[in-house]
Amino acid sequence: MTSKSPSLPRACALVGPFASGKTSLLEAMLFACGAIGRQGRIKDGTTIGDASPEARARLMSVEPNMASADYLGEKWTFIDCPGSVEFQQDSYNALMAVDVAVVVCEPDPARAVMVAPVLKFLDQHKIPHLLFVNKIDTAGTRLKETLEALQAVSDRPLIMREIPIREGDAVTGYIDLVSERAYKYRPGQTSAVIKIPDALKGEESAARQEMLEHLADFDDHLMEELLEDIQPPADEIYDDLGKDLTGDLIVPVFFGSAENDGGIHRLLKALRHDAPGPKATAARLGIKAEGGPLAGVFKTVHAAHTGKLSFSRVWRGEFADNQSLDVGRIGGLYVMTGGTPTKVAKAGLGDVCAFGRLDGVATGALIGGAEAAMAAWPEPLSPLFAFALAAEKKGDDVKLTGAIAKLAEEDPSLSLDHGEFGEQILRGQGEIHLQVAIDRLKSRFNMAVVTKKPTVPYKETIRKSTSVHGRHKKQSGGHGQFGDIHIDIAPLPRGSGFHFVDKIVGGVVPRQYIPSVEEGVAEFLHQGPFGFPVVDLQVTLTSGSYHAVDSSDMAFKTAARIAMSEGMPQCDPVLLEPVLAVEISVPSDFTAKAQRIVSGRRGQILGYDAKEGWQGWDAVSAYLPQAEMDDLIVELRSLTMGVGTFSWTFDHLQEISGRVADKVVEARKEALANA
Ligand SMILES: Nc1nc2c(ncn2[C@@H]2O[C@H](COP(=O)(O)OP(=O)(O)OP(=O)(O)O)[C@@H](O)[C@H]2O)c(=O)[nH]1
Numbered sequence: 001m002t003s004k005s006p007s008l009p010r011a012c013a014l015v016g017p018f019a020s021g022k023t024s025l026l027e028a029m030l031f032a033c034g035a036i037g038r039q040g041r042i043k044d045g046t047t048i049g050d051a052s053p054e055a056r057a058r059l060m061s062v063e064p065n066m067a068s069a070d071y072l073g074e075k076w077t078f079i080d081c082p083g084s085v086e087f088q089q090d091s092y093n094a095l096m097a098v099d100v101a102v103v104v105c106e107p108d109p110a111r112a113v114m115v116a117p118v119l120k121f122l123d124q125h126k127i128p129h130l131l132f133v134n135k136i137d138t139a140g141t142r143l144k145e146t147l148e149a150l151q152a153v154s155d156r157p158l159i160m161r162e163i164p165i166r167e168g169d170a171v172t173g174y175i176d177l178v179s180e181r182a183y184k185y186r187p188g189q190t191s192a193v194i195k196i197p198d199a200l201k202g203e204e205s206a207a208r209q210e211m212l213e214h215l216a217d218f219d220d221h222l223m224e225e226l227l228e229d230i231q232p233p234a235d236e237i238y239d240d241l242g243k244d245l246t247g248d249l250i251v252p253v254f255f256g257s258a259e260n261d262g263g264i265h266r267l268l269k270a271l272r273h274d275a276p277g278p279k280a281t282a283a284r285l286g287i288k289a290e291g292g293p294l295a296g297v298f299k300t301v302h303a304a305h306t307g308k309l310s311f312s313r314v315w316r317g318e319f320a321d322n323q324s325l326d327v328g329r330i331g332g333l334y335v336m337t338g339g340t341p342t343k344v345a346k347a348g349l350g351d352v353c354a355f356g357r358l359d360g361v362a363t364g365a366l367i368g369g370a371e372a373a374m375a376a377w378p379e380p381l382s383p384l385f386a387f388a389l390a391a392e393k394k395g396d397d398v399k400l401t402g403a404i405a406k407l408a409e410e411d412p413s414l415s416l417d418h419g420e421f422g423e424q425i426l427r428g429q430g431e432i433h434l435q436v437a438i439d440r441l442k443s444r445f446n447m448a449v450v451t452k453k454p455t456v457p458y459k460e461t462i463r464k465s466t467s468v469h470g471r472h473k474k475q476s477g478g479h480g481q482f483g484d485i486h487i488d489i490a491p492l493p494r495g496s497g498f499h500f501v502d503k504i505v506g507g508v509v510p511r512q513y514i515p516s517v518e519e520g521v522a523e524f525l526h527q528g529p530f531g532f533p534v535v536d537l538q539v540t541l542t543s544g545s546y547h548a549v550d551s552s553d554m555a556f557k558t559a560a561r562i563a564m565s566e567g568m569p570q571c572d573p574v575l576l577e578p579v580l581a582v583e584i585s586v587p588s589d590f591t592a593k594a595q596r597i598v599s600g601r602r603g604q605i606l607g608y609d610a611k612e613g614w615q616g617w618d619a620v621s622a623y624l625p626q627a628e629m630d631d632l633i634v635e636l637r638s639l640t641m642g643v644g645t646f647s648w649t650f651d652h653l654q655e656i657s658g659r660v661a662d663k664v665v666e667a668r669k670e671a672l673a674n675a
Contacts, residue, residue: 574656
């Protein structure tokens with residue numbers, strides 16, 4: 001027995017690589033369910049999914065799109081997730097809310113590696129999933145090789161549920177391996193039952209046997225039947241398929257064509273029979289069955305007409321519009337069809353709905369119960385790409401920060417921080433990710449921004465010591481100014497920062513002026529001879545003199561500046577560039593390419609090793625100058641079919657000189673002159 005509750009509403013995510021056909025599949029599934037009267041097309045911009053202007057403009061999904069439908073009297077919500085690696089945070093979060101995922105991919109073995117990251121996520125979270133090899137209508141379909149390549153990137157066994165019937169090059173139908181029935185595709189209609197072609201009988205029984213042997217790995221009874229050559233009853237096979245899918249032990253494989261209605265009903269029927277229901281999913285997520293109403297938020301959107309929407313799955317009980325909760329009153333309860341919200345009065349166990357205006361509630365939160373947040377919620381993805389940005393209209397910076405905070409609440413893989421040179425730095429997963437955020441700033445918040453590459457936080461330091469005298473004296477007419485000091489400037493080891501030492505004896509510089517000397521030095525160090533902050537040095541105040549009337553804080557501060565301006569050039573100043581410790585993750589076929597990228601960017605390879613928990617992947621460790629990082633992810637993805645990624649942390653500052661340093665200093669001088 002499986003623990004599914006078929007009569008309760010179920011939720012299914014469509015995930016998989018970019019442009020594999022998820023939005024088209026959603027459209028085909030909704031059409032097959034009778035939820036829409038006409039099947040829209042991506043190229044016509046008529047699909048239910050990809051409804052936002054940002055998605056339509058790019059012909060790609062940039063956020064999850066939901067739609068509900070009944071299939072054979074059972075309620076489903078399908079969530080079409082973005083395939084682009086730049087929008088994976090949303091896909092991962094949505095996967096935490098569903099009972100089952102359909103991984104959509106293309107019938108091309110070379111592209112199988114693109115499925116690896118999402119399969120890894122699904123297995124890490126034990127989310128039941130099946131594979132749908134789409135675009136089976138395309139010429140040169142290589143199903144067998146595709147499956148071999150897919151198996152190489154899946155930790156779980158892939159189990160063919162059907163085999164193709166071909167006419168010439170084209171796949172025209174399939175044979176279901178459980179029912180042993182053959183079907184012929186009919187575009188726009190359900191497939192027609194046909195006789196199993198004689199030529200395929202041998203292939204069919206071999207494929208069926210293989211499927212049964214995989215299932216027998218998890219069922220001793222079935223194993224005994226197979227050993228004794230007993231044909232297991234269909235019910236037993238269906239039961240195993242449901243149980244093993246629910247336990248994320250196997251990955252059943254289907255194929256078809258989203259755009260030409262091939263295999264859609266077969267897929268829907270498999271979901272209907274085999275996918276667990278919300279009670280089993282709640283148990284998998286560690287949510288107790290007993291207790292008051294409970295819902296988990298998997299996506300937050302700040303929408304123009306409805307205000308904040310918290311997209312949620314109901315895990316217990318029922319919620320009603322206007323209901324008062326600990327976290328506030330529900331200000332609108334909606335179900336979504338693509339980008340269109342429809343108000344509903346209630347949402348019950350298993351439903352996917354959006355709660356309006358729950359201001360204090362974040363993605364990942366549990367609403368209604370004592371539990372505050374979902375256990376094992378995916379960590380926000382760390383940033384891989386950045387823009388420095390500013391409001392086009394001066395004075396709009398506070399408004400800009402507020403708008404970005406809302407976008408970051410919608411998508412935790414987007415973040416804003418403040419750079420060392422007063423820049424606001426928007427970080428995210430790639431250029432399109434940030435461009436979409438910038439489009440949304442304009443369309444939703446009416447905020448136009450200008451962007452540039454963030455300034456690399458270079459530093460300066462010194463290599464030699466010196467002693468200098470700084471005197472500031474203005475004693476002609478009116479109140480005079482007098483400050484006079486002697487300082488030693490000396491280098492310190494890397495990472496020491498700035499130390500100020502007071503060695504005044506006998507009050508030659510009175511106590512009250514010493515902080516001003518330190519301040520004057522510190523202010524100078526904000527911008528050294530090359531225009532960058534100076535670090536790793538010690539300044540010692542050794543001597544000086546004062547004037548009883550004309551000395552002041554300001555005069556000693558100025559004397560300190562004068563001493564530093566004179567002393568620093570004598571200390572052999574040098575530019576320091578920030579170097580990051582980077583770990584690049586790639587499938588091992590791409591390891592040599594990753595190493596070449598590092599060398600081509602003035603990096604130092606520290607080594608590489610098998611990536612822990614990622615069979616067939618390597619982790620290349622390297623030091624890379626921060627100046628070489630800005631488009632690293634772009635090059636890495638273009639050389640690794642989009643799957644290569646990296647993590648980074650600041651590691652150390654490193655001296656640079658010669659042409660590289662000259663170019664940096666020139667650019668800095670120009671930037672300061674234009675500031
Ligand atoms: N030949 C063929 N093309 C298809 C099929 N399904 C989708 N496509 C095409 O594949 C392209 C991508 O389709 P989408 O449905 O947008 O793919 P997606 O997976 O939703 O894309 P993202 O969400 O942006 O990752 C479009 O040009 C579709 O017309 C199919 O069954 N056969």
